[in-house]
Amino acid sequence: MENKQYSQITVKLRQRIEEIFTQKVVDYFLVYESGSFWFKLRPLLLKKVDEAERVVYNRLCQLNLSTFLKTSFRKNSKIGLIVKKCDLLSVVEQLKNNQVARENLYIIQVACDGILDWKKIEKNLASESWNILNSEESGKDIIFDLSDRSISIAKTKLVMNKCFECDMLQSKYADEFITIEDEELKPLTESFVDTILEFEKLSLPERHAYWNNYFSICIRCYSCRNVCPACFCSNCLFDQQDVIWINPEAKYSENYTYHLTRVLHTAGECVECGECERVCPLNIPLKELNSKLSSELKNYYGYQSGKSLDEISPFKTYSLEDLDEFK
Amino acid sequence: MEIIAFCCQWCSYAGADLAGTSRMKYPANLRIIKIPCSSRINPTFILKALTKGADGVMVAGCHPGDCHYSTGNYFTRRRLMILKKLLEYTGINPDRFQLYWISASEGHKFAESVKEMVTIINRITQKNDEEKQGDKYGK
DSSP: OOHHHHHHHHHHHHHHHHHHHHTTSOSEEEEEEEOSSTTOEEEEEEOSGGGGGGOOOOTTOOOOGGGGGGOGGGTTSOEEEEEOHHHHHHHHHHHHTTSSOGGGEEEEEEOOSOOBOHHHHHHHHGGGGGGOOEEEEETTEEEEEOSSOEEEEEGGGTBOGGGGGOOOOOOTTOSEEEOOTTOOOOOOOOOOOOHHHHHTTSOHHHHHHHHHHHHHHOOOOOHHHHHOTTOOOSSOGGGOSSSOOSOSSOSHHHHHHHHHHHHHHTTTTOOOOOHHHHHOTTOOOTHHHHHHHHHHHHHHHOOOTTSOTTOOOGGGOOOTTOOOOOO | OOEEEEEETTTHHHHHHHHHHTTOOOOSOEEEEEESOGGGOOHHHHHHHHHTTOSEEEEEEOOTTOOTTSSHHHHHHHHHHHHHHHHHHTTSOGGGEEEEEOOTTOHHHHHHHHHHHHHHHHHHHHHHHHHTOOOSTTO
């Protein structure tokens, strides 16, 4: 979508938010506002209608706002929120697990045809990535304006991997859909390398070396757990003081237990939004573990998280005819 | 060589007991932890056992359909199958973790399972020594 279409959506959003506040449909609104750099956006909790001018929406809205539905003090108030298609999957999972009531939510789905991945921008532009003044889309390319010239890069090289699987249509769980006029969003059709299949060509010692490298440098900042919308336990296993499951030391053995436990505990609820990987300060590819788990669940139980409110997580139910590989 | 065994209180622990009273011989590398039902297993237990130095982990529960709490082992079956796939994905040999269905009257099956487990772990260790690479963390 071009810059002017993003501006149109932002204007429409601000209007709708003002109207919704004046009609007293919600008490708060979760939105994005501009941050300290041009490519950074902050989450904002709108409490008054006069602040609706701070709302911003562009192709760098990476944050999944549904993580803020986890906090407990707002359980009885009505909250509106802006979601992209991928964020709506997390909201559906939270609704399924009774973390938030449907009547307390007002969901505005906004059109999105691909979110830029800042790490890919840095890789493609290297040292110039901090000198960008403006970005604009033209056809299939994104054009970055630097001080002395412009660089044009194919959009499919800069967009997050998860965007290739999105159909970009309105979801039945959204109360409203704000989109661009006179045009339909076309899903990204370029195929990309399936990292799971590629990784499984490696032998066991090579796989171990790969993960050993990452889990040894993990500092256990718990960013991945704090940003995850599926990690909604009020008392996390790893915060327990009476039984200490993992030592505070950030070494391979403890980190391995922590990360794999987290993946298995969020198994039916993880929608592969990729936030864990995005916020990791050390760029650990955490989404690969979650993707592997989701693909196994799809293989064995035909389950896809976030698609429907009626589909029960496979770990909360059983079947007498389950595949039994054990003796 | 240490193997940690999680045995469900109603079936497999009684099976292990029977193996003992019948004086059946099985390797002594086992440490048994009694749990009320095999579905008590959190994947953290198995991961912690492996990362703290156990060479293998064995989980033993009632046969599907015969769980003392009627449906526990169906959930175990689902969870631990996925755990095994994830262990293999991150470079730990999935044969180090085995799940057996052992009932209270199957003392000999308990002894056979332990022997099989020890054989598997020995084979893995031997293969690793031959390749001069360790697949266990920490080496």
